[in-house]
Amino acid sequence: MSSDKTLEMTGGCLCGGVRYRITGPSRPIIYCHCSQCRRTSGHFVAATAVNTEELVFETNESLSWFDSSEFASRGFCTRCGSSLFWKSKNREIISIMAGTLxxxxxxxxADHIYVNDKADYYELTDDLPKIPQGR
Ligand SMILES: [Zn+2]
Ligand SMILES: [Zn+2]
Known part of the structure; x- marks a missing residue:
């Protein structure tokens, strides 16, 4: 994608038990309104994504993975509870919650996905594409 960023980025969880570096191009932000993202984040998710090998951990001592579906698992900090990652089981792609940068x-x-699952207590008022399901 032409809007991919190649700048090196860093991030981590609230307590510092998980620290990471992104070494490759990252996808534009996608907002996901699916019920799983809503539960794990407390609202909805804004995430970039990179190829798995381009996410490098400086420390992951408190990182744990939850098998959230047959397609994916979610990475979170067992100490502070931060929701950090979504990892596909079928593709070498990992999504990174943008708030942890x-x-x-x-x-x-780029767009909103799973808009059909959106809660009714907020409105989407921007001009980005609104995709009913995933893509
Ligand atoms: Zn933490
Ligand atoms: Zn989602």
């Missing part, structure tokens, strides 16, 4: 890196948002 250390700073704003100029990432742009």
């Amino acid at each position: 250390d700073q704003s890196y100029g990432l742009e948002a």
